[in-house]
Amino acid sequence: DVKVTQSSRYLVKRTGEKVFLECVQDMDHENMFWYRQDPGLGLRLIYFSYDVKMKEKGDIPEGYSVSREKKERFSLILESASTNQTSMYLCASSPGASGANVLTFGAGSRLTVL
Amino acid sequence: GNSVTQMEGPVTLSEEAFLTINCTYTATGYPSLFWYVQYPGEGLQLLLKATKADDKGSNKGFEATYRKETTSFHLEKGSVQVSDSAVYFCALSDHRRDDKIIFGKGTRLHILP
Numbered sequence: 394d395v396k397v398t399q400s401s402r403y404l405v406k407r408t409g410e411k412v413f414l415e416c417v418q419d420m421d422h423e424n425m426f427w428y429r430q431d432p433g434l435g436l437r438l439i440y441f442s443y444d445v446k447m448k449e450k451g452d453i454p455e456g457y458s459v460s461r462e463k464k465e466r467f468s469l470i471l472e473s474a475s476t477n478q479t480s481m482y483l484c485a486s487s488p489g490a491s492g493a494n495v496l497t498f499g500a501g502s503r504l505t506v507l
Numbered sequence: 508g509n510s511v512t513q514m515e516g517p518v519t520l521s522e523e524a525f526l527t528i529n530c531t532y533t534a535t536g537y538p539s540l541f542w543y544v545q546y547p548g549e550g551l552q553l554l555l556k557a558t559k560a561d562d563k564g565s566n567k568g569f570e571a572t573y574r575k576e577t578t579s580f581h582l583e584k585g586s587v588q589v590s591d592s593a594v595y596f597c598a599l600s601d602h603r604r605d606d607k608i609i610f611g612k613g614t615r616l617h618i619l620p
Contacts, residue, residue, distance in 0.1 A: 397550075428610075435596065435612035436551075451607075483550055494600070495541070496608060498550035 396420075399484050399499035406506050412471040414502050416484030423489040425467035426496065427451075427459065430481040439482075442467055443489075474506045509534045513597045513611035520587055521619050528582040528614050530571075530597035538599040540564075540573055540580040541608070545594040554582075554595070589618045 400415035418425065426441040428451075438451030440459040448459050456478060460468045467486075471478055482502045487494040513530040520526060532540065539558045543551040555564030560575035569584045580597060597611040 426608075433612065436610040438607065441607065485551075495553045495556065496543075496551070498552065500548075500550045 397484055397486055397497050397499040399482075399502045401502050402500065404502060404504045406474050406504065408475060408506060410474050410506075412474050412504065412506075414469040414471075414482055414484075414504070416467045416469070416499055417465050418467075418486040418497070419465065420486060420488070420497065421464070422486035422497070423464075424487045424494070425461065426485045426487075427457075427467065427469045428483045428485065429453070430483055430501070436483065439469065471504075474504075476506050478504065479506045480504060509538070509599060509601050509609050511597050511599055511609055511611040513595075513614055515612075516594075516615040517617055518614060519617045519619065522589055523586045524618075526582070526584040526587045526591075526616070528595055528597075528616070530580045530582065530611060532578050532580065532597075532599050534578075534599055534601055536601065537575075538601045540571070541598040541600070542569070542571055542580070542582050543596040543598060543610075545596065545613070547593070551596060587616075587618050589620050592616055592618045 397418045424443045427439040428436040437453050442448045442461045458470045484499040485496040510533045541556045542554040544554045545551045555566045557564040557573035563572045571580050571582045594613045594615045596613045600608045
């Protein structure tokens with residue numbers, strides 16, 4: 394069964410800490426995405442990548458960075474966590490260059506920043 | 508820019524009731540349209556999709572028809588079950604190389620036994 398695996402389901406961090414959220418896909422997908430999900434706001438795109446070492450800003454990149462050193466792995470980094478980054482983070486991937494591509498999502502990582 | 512608007516929830520229905528969740532979109536060109544579902548404690552998964560006008564997507568008893576004239580993609584099911592309780596997201600993809608997909612805010616559905 395194909396999968397997108399997020400390393401942590403639940404994390405609790407303190408303000409100012411550096412946070413790494415890891416995502417791995419086993420489908421040889423070209424595109425990978427990071428979203429955050431908040432009540433009443435739906436899903437908002439943070440960053441995406443359509444190739445190794447490539448990255449593009451989404452709608453809300455401030456306070457985040459990403460890394461894609463290998464095709465299967467896409468990491469989201471919070472350089473200095475803040476309380477307003479408490480959220481559910483969803484990683485997703487899709488095959489490649491087509492507007493009808495389907496996203497496959499991980500189960501999510503719920504981050505609480507104290 | 509492109510956008511998706513779907514009806515606000517929560518929507519509460521009794522089992523075996525008819526379901527409609529409205530979704531309208533704004534886009535240049537001819538986007539592909541999707542419905543994703545998120546069951547409690549899980550990530551999103553594709554429910555159905557349509558790639559061109561008048562296409563009907565269907566899965567698990569759910570249907571949605573791509574209506575270009577009304578820029579709509581409403582989700583329907585004739586008889587809902589308790590197991591359909593979830594959050595439903597309408598989405599569009601504008602066919603650019605980066606496959607960026609735009610989601611609506613989601614509609615939470617509660618089905619009462």
